[in-house]
Amino acid sequence: MAKEFSRLYLLIPEIRELLARKEKETLKEIFYEYEPVEVAQILNEFTLKERVFLFSLWEIDFAADVFEKMDKKDQFALLRSIDKIQKGKILDELAPDERADFFEELPEETVTRLLSIMQKEEAQNVKELLSYESNTAGGKMTTDFLSVREGITVEDALESLRKKAKGVEMIYYIYVLNKKGKLTGVLSLKDLVLSNPGENIKKIMHTHPITIPIDMDQEKVAEKIAQYDFFALPVVDDRGRMKGIITVDDVIDVIKEENTEDMYKIAAAGKHPADYMSTGSLSTAKHRFTWLLILAITGLFSGMILENFSFVLKKVISLTFFIPFLMDSAGNAGTQAATVTVRGLAIGEVRVEDIWRVVKKEFLVGIILGLGLSIFAFIRAIIFQKSPFLGLTVGITMIITVTTSTSLGSILPLICKFLKIDPAVISGPLITTIVDITSLLIYFAVANLFFHL
Amino acid sequence: MAKEFSRLYLLIPEIRELLARKEKETLKEIFYEYEPVEVAQILNEFTLKERVFLFSLWEIDFAADVFEKMDKKDQFALLRSIDKIQKGKILDELAPDERADFFEELPEETVTRLLSIMQKEEAQNVKELLSYESNTAGGKMTTDFLSVREGITVEDALESLRKKAKGVEMIYYIYVLNKKGKLTGVLSLKDLVLSNPGENIKKIMHTHPITIPIDMDQEKVAEKIAQYDFFALPVVDDRGRMKGIITVDDVIDVIKEENTEDMYKIAAAGKHPADYMSTGSLSTAKHRFTWLLILAITGLFSGMILENFSFVLKKVISLTFFIPFLMDSAGNAGTQAATVTVRGLAIGEVRVEDIWRVVKKEFLVGIILGLGLSIFAFIRAIIFQKSPFLGLTVGITMIITVTTSTSLGSILPLICKFLKIDPAVISGPLITTIVDITSLLIYFAVANLFFHL
Numbered sequence: 001m002a003k004e005f006s007r008l009y010l011l012i013p014e015i016r017e018l019l020a021r022k023e024k025e026t027l028k029e030i031f032y033e034y035e036p037v038e039v040a041q042i043l044n045e046f047t048l049k050e051r052v053f054l055f056s057l058w059e060i061d062f063a064a065d066v067f068e069k070m071d072k073k074d075q076f077a078l079l080r081s082i083d084k085i086q087k088g089k090i091l092d093e094l095a096p097d098e099r100a101d102f103f104e105e106l107p108e109e110t111v112t113r114l115l116s117i118m119q120k121e122e123a124q125n126v127k128e129l130l131s132y133e134s135n136t137a138g139g140k141m142t143t144d145f146l147s148v149r150e151g152i153t154v155e156d157a158l159e160s161l162r163k164k165a166k167g168v169e170m171i172y173y174i175y176v177l178n179k180k181g182k183l184t185g186v187l188s189l190k191d192l193v194l195s196n197p198g199e200n201i202k203k204i205m206h207t208h209p210i211t212i213p214i215d216m217d218q219e220k221v222a223e224k225i226a227q228y229d230f231f232a233l234p235v236v237d238d239r240g241r242m243k244g245i246i247t248v249d250d251v252i253d254v255i256k257e258e259n260t261e262d263m264y265k266i267a268a269a270g271k272h273p274a275d276y277m278s279t280g281s282l283s284t285a286k287h288r289f290t291w292l293l294i295l296a297i298t299g300l301f302s303g304m305i306l307e308n309f310s311f312v313l314k315k316v317i318s319l320t321f322f323i324p325f326l327m328d329s330a331g332n333a334g335t336q337a338a339t340v341t342v343r344g345l346a347i348g349e350v351r352v353e354d355i356w357r358v359v360k361k362e363f364l365v366g367i368i369l370g371l372g373l374s375i376f377a378f379i380r381a382i383i384f385q386k387s388p389f390l391g392l393t394v395g396i397t398m399i400i401t402v403t404t405s406t407s408l409g410s411i412l413p414l415i416c417k418f419l420k421i422d423p424a425v426i427s428g429p430l431i432t433t434i435v436d437i438t439s440l441l442i443y444f445a446v447a448n449l450f451f452h453l
Numbered sequence: 454m455a456k457e458f459s460r461l462y463l464l465i466p467e468i469r470e471l472l473a474r475k476e477k478e479t480l481k482e483i484f485y486e487y488e489p490v491e492v493a494q495i496l497n498e499f500t501l502k503e504r505v506f507l508f509s510l511w512e513i514d515f516a517a518d519v520f521e522k523m524d525k526k527d528q529f530a531l532l533r534s535i536d537k538i539q540k541g542k543i544l545d546e547l548a549p550d551e552r553a554d555f556f557e558e559l560p561e562e563t564v565t566r567l568l569s570i571m572q573k574e575e576a577q578n579v580k581e582l583l584s585y586e587s588n589t590a591g592g593k594m595t596t597d598f599l600s601v602r603e604g605i606t607v608e609d610a611l612e613s614l615r616k617k618a619k620g621v622e623m624i625y626y627i628y629v630l631n632k633k634g635k636l637t638g639v640l641s642l643k644d645l646v647l648s649n650p651g652e653n654i655k656k657i658m659h660t661h662p663i664t665i666p667i668d669m670d671q672e673k674v675a676e677k678i679a680q681y682d683f684f685a686l687p688v689v690d691d692r693g694r695m696k697g698i699i700t701v702d703d704v705i706d707v708i709k710e711e712n713t714e715d716m717y718k719i720a721a722a723g724k725h726p727a728d729y730m731s732t733g734s735l736s737t738a739k740h741r742f743t744w745l746l747i748l749a750i751t752g753l754f755s756g757m758i759l760e761n762f763s764f765v766l767k768k769v770i771s772l773t774f775f776i777p778f779l780m781d782s783a784g785n786a787g788t789q790a791a792t793v794t795v796r797g798l799a800i801g802e803v804r805v806e807d808i809w810r811v812v813k814k815e816f817l818v819g820i821i822l823g824l825g826l827s828i829f830a831f832i833r834a835i836i837f838q839k840s841p842f843l844g845l846t847v848g849i850t851m852i853i854t855v856t857t858s859t860s861l862g863s864i865l866p867l868i869c870k871f872l873k874i875d876p877a878v879i880s881g882p883l884i885t886t887i888v889d890i891t892s893l894l895i896y897f898a899v900a901n902l903f904f905h906l
Contacts, residue, residue: 329749344729
């Protein structure tokens with residue numbers, strides 16, 4: 001779905017005029033009333049020189065907020081064009097998680113150079129975040145959170161919050177740490193605002209905080225945050241020391257990316273490129289070719305089966321006409337079952353323990369679908385080929401192959417899941433190919449019964 | 454992915470013992486330290502009678518929080534078993550959006566009966582929320598939000614917040630409404646806590662709030678909330694009056710459900726049932742059969758083409774052996790291109806305006822893939838059939854069909870999007886079927902060149 005256009009677009013002519021007249025004050029104020037993401041969007045309408053000018057007007061925290069929302073390549077271009085002092089200031093001001101994402105894609109020498117113009121503490125923070133695997137909790141978290149010591153009062157906590165909150169994105173949870181940095185409780189700003197100022201925070205804090213291990217896979221993190229209705233969850237290391245938080249908006253991106261990857265796998269389309277539109281045709285083709293070739297090699301077996309039974313096809317050429325129909329129907333039924341199972345596993349609707357219930361169900365579904373399609377096939381054979389034997393052959397094959405397909409389509413993802421292989425990989429085309437081979441073998445076996453080959 | 458098990462599971466033996474000894478106070482306190490979602494999870498381990506007993510111990514707001522997190526069918530069972538007064542209290546206390554979802558699945562007479570035991574105001578709220586389409590902003594929003602009048606001070610706003618906050622889930626944004634209920638600004642609790650108490654809120658509020666129209670489709674709502682980094686966005690009617698809010702955690706469910714629907718469509722697997730495991734085989738088969746039959750009917754054309762060209766197959770039977778290989782390869786390549794385009798459209802990576810760039814790219818990708826596969830096919834024909842003519846026929850057909858497939862696979866979803874038809878519907882099997890027909894026609898046309906049929 002295309003992104004909605006910001007209302008700021010209506011102001012573009014006015015902004016152009018202000019730029020022409022260099023009206024600094026008005027230019028500054030006009031943007032402050034809008035969200036950074038909207039400002040970042042309309043920056044695309046201006047030249048790099050104009051962008052550099054605008055960034056020089058804005059206060060650093062606003063500039064950093066806008067910078068965070070820009071596309072990677074615009075960020076690089078801008079950073080190359082502004083002076084060193086402003087560059088350092090903006091980098092210092094960025095949200096730690098967004099900043100780590102930005103640094104991750106830079107060549108090592110650029111990283112070193114940029115770190116050298118930043119404040120020591122901030123540079124250290126970048127290095128720490130870059131040390132975690134990017135698809136784990138550590139790679140997704142931000143180190144920007146509010147913490148207080150155990151045993152203080154509500155008033156003290158609110159006072160400490162007022163002091164530190166300005167530079168912190170998420171102030172709605174305040175984490176209570178002991179002397180060793182271990183997380184012992186969580187306070188929500190709601191609890192603090194509603195409580196008696198003199199109360200000890202120990203009395204109002206949640207003492208069994210839900211936590212995320214720092215090395216947890218991002219997909220599991222997303223699931224865990226979705227399961228609880230918190231806007232953020234704390235990330236802890238293996239000794240229970242708090243290292244950062246993951247907010248719910250980071251989770252949305254992870255869920256989308258994981259779903260995209262699953263769809264690519266089901267379609268055997270290879271790896272999802274960072275940006276489809278700017279990836280070249282050759283590189284796209286390379287991603288897709290491996291799977292096509294694997295499928296083509298397994299597809300050779302279908303050809304070999306046909307070759308083996310070519311004497312049958314020569315005798316009863318009309319058997320050939322039904323091959324695409326049988327293969328497609330079985331393939332489609334298998335893909336349906338496989339996709340439903342893969343997705344069911346992904347959203348927790350189906351569990352590996354349910355294997356027999358699922359397979360039993362898909363077996364029954366296969367019989368019903370096969371029966372329906374076989375009636376259709378039978379009628380077709382009678383009308384066009386006027387051969388009840390052919391009709392029976394195609395009809396019976398249809399029931400057997402469709403049932404086999406739906407059963408295989410559901411059992412294979414479950415076995416993959418059990419063996420800790422990604423179930424999405426085996427769906428789609430691979431199922432189709434397996435099903436192709438089995439349906440041809442069944443077809444010739446059944447044909448043999450009726451035509452005594 | 455399976456849901457993580459709560460730490461509360463470890464307490465089950467202890468809870469059983471406490472239940473046996475009817476230790477009310479301890480039983481009450483032990484649960485309060487955990488999250489409602491965890492408590493709802495472990496309730497599955499207890500009988501209905503035990504659950505009813507536990508609910509009778511808990512304070513209403515905790516009971517309502519746990520109730521919200523239970524499965525639909527457990528909610529129904531519990532509600533049937535508790536007394537009328539408690540039932541009314543729990544229903545009054547539920548979050549408005551969760552409550553509307555619960556009522557939505559009940560038969561009308563049950564709705565009327567339950568509404569009659571609720572407070573008037575709350576019953577009215579249910580009716581209002583049920584009046585919106587369930588897949589629009591109105592159907593997803595909650596009416597639980599904090600609002601203040603224009604022109605008051607920060608101190609007044611905080612005071613009003615303290616009064617109303619207890620029953621409200623989302624207190625981190627406070628919406629500023631004028632006398633007519635029109636939204637004129639937004640305050641964050643962060644702004645309030647950090648500002649001078651005597652300041653007029655007009656000075657600190659955001660004056661261009663991002664809003665969601667009440668009839669906006671849930672998919673667009675999800676995209677909009679994901680685009681901005683807010684934890685909630687206000688929902689307004691066509692006159693700008695504020696009606697509710699949508700929080701970011703509601704959005705996660707919408708994104709997952711929309712992705713599931715897209716995957717079902719790509720696999721032509723029909724509608725996603727409310728619960729796969731408990732849906733019967735017959736009903737599942739019904740959902741899937743329509744598409745299988747449509748695909749089977751179009752598949753007849755493949756059969757008719759084969760029948761038409763059966764004289765060719767009789768002459769050169771070895772042409773038959775390559776039919777599954779050609780059809781599968783073209784189908785797989787088409788599915789890859791279609792899935793990538795459908796997903797690209799869904800996540801905003803590809804726009805309809807990009808149609809020529811996308812098709813040009815997929816055309817090139819098709820040529821490269823086709824060339825690779827044709828070399829493979831040519832070698833196979835030479836080795837097994839020792840026929841260079843056959844090799845050339847299959848090879849040339851492969852290049853043409855794969856290029857056609859990737860081009861069609863990308864152009865069809867884009868045309869669908871342009872015509873405002875859901876692009877996911879045409880991917881997958883439908884592409885395969887179209888591609889089957891075109892590849893057979895191309896195959897016989899090319900064969901004609903080499904074998905002079």
